[in-house]
Amino acid sequence: MSDLVPPEPESIPMPTFPKEVKARSQESQRGKKRPETTKNGWQYKVYGSVPDGWYNFSRMGSVVYATPFLPFKVPLTPEYTQAKPEEQFDLEDLFNSGYGIGMIVDLTFTNRYYDRSRVWKTYSARYVKIKCGGHNVEEQNEKYLEFREAVRNYWLYQGHRAPQKMIGVHCTHGINRTGYMICRFLIEECGWDADTAIQAFGVARGHPIERDNYIEDLKRISDSLGRGQLTPTA
Structure with a gap:
């Protein structure tokens, strides 16, 4: 995994987005029946309400610089956001x-937010639940x-040292658990130091990791591995 060379912190650019993620028009959905739960159909049920704080964070960020990781908050089936259709963010x-996503790693502690089978049946991507x-x-x-x-296996599946399609990662808000997992992988497997990984994630996601205990643990791991500020190779 060492081919993911860490950039110098000051060289990390602001992300560029291939396409602004906006809610689709709800007009075309009016009057249409939602599919029933069938052997070959999709189940559109709402279990509970929108997760606390979900509206407070952007739908998704950009790819973490010089990596295949794309962080985003959990997509919700449209029924969750009927009261605020402008906030809609689902698998579609x-x-x-505009990002080519080859695998989604779902870090939430529930299966209620979207129909995960659509990931592979509709979009032909891998899905990993943790x-x-x-x-x-x-x-x-x-x-x-x-x-x-999961990430290592996907690397091998791609048949290259770095995946050609992105690895999407989300928890509820796509910030703390997501940021910790991505940054720890970059530190342990790719030789990044904690400060660079944390900064690169925050820039890409548009929101920094908030939990001090996560940041402290990432720095502890980085120090234990002797990761200093690294300079990218030519």
Whole structure:
């Protein structure tokens, strides 16, 4: 994985977006029946409400600079956002965003937000579920090992040292658990130092990792591996 050379922090550019992610027009959806739950159809049910804080964060960021990682908040089936259609963000919005996504790693602790089978049936992408509790992901080492294995396997599946399609990663807000997993992978597997990884993630996502315990653990791991500020090779 060492081919993902870390950039110098001051060289990390602001992300460029291939297409602004906006809610699709709801007019075309009016009067249409939602498909029932059938053997070959999709299930559109709302279990509970929109996750706390979901509206407070942008739908998605850009690809983390010099990596294949694309962070975003959890997509919701449109029924969740009926009251605020302008805030809609579902799988269709994600896959029509202009990024070529080959795999989604879902770190939420529930299966209620979207029909995951659509990821592979409709969009021909891989889907990996890692039920990861919030607030203390740094104590769930087995979850990181699952994440690492999923990314490594995808690398091999692509047949190249770096994937040609993006690896989408999300938790509920696409910030803390998502940021920790991506940054830890870059530190342990790709030789990045913590400060560079954390900064690159924050720039790409548009929101920084918020939890101090996650940041402290990433820096601890970086220090234990002797990761200093690295200069990219030519």
